[in-house]
Amino acid sequence: MKKIEAIIKPFKLEDVKDALSEAGITGMTVSDVKGYGRQQGHSELYRGAEYVVDFLPKIKIELIVVNDDVDSTIDIIIAAAKTGKIGDGKIFVSSIERIVRIRTGEENEEAI
Secondary structure, three states: OEEEEEEEOHHHHHHHHHHHHHOOOOOOEEEEEEEOOOOOOEEEEEOOEEEEEOOEEEEEEEEEEOHHHHHHHHHHHHHHHOOOOOOOEEEEEEEOOOOEOOOOOOEHHHHO
């Protein structure tokens, strides 16, 4: 099992969620996060004063998939989240050792 974390632009969340649902991938956690990469934030004008916005709003999606679904899930996220512009985001994949569903005690793939 793998944990996939995707950092995407906020306005792409519905597209990614719909694409994953259509592929039969259910269950995800979504968080509002802030950060920056190569884009390094930007400057804004407010009441005549210029200030730098270092951290840009992003959405973090976390989901757990079986090993066989990792590549297809990544492809779906890329296709739905890509704008072709800087700041589209990143995807991180890590291994999951154990999952336990609290309500039933089911473990690992049965608990997904």
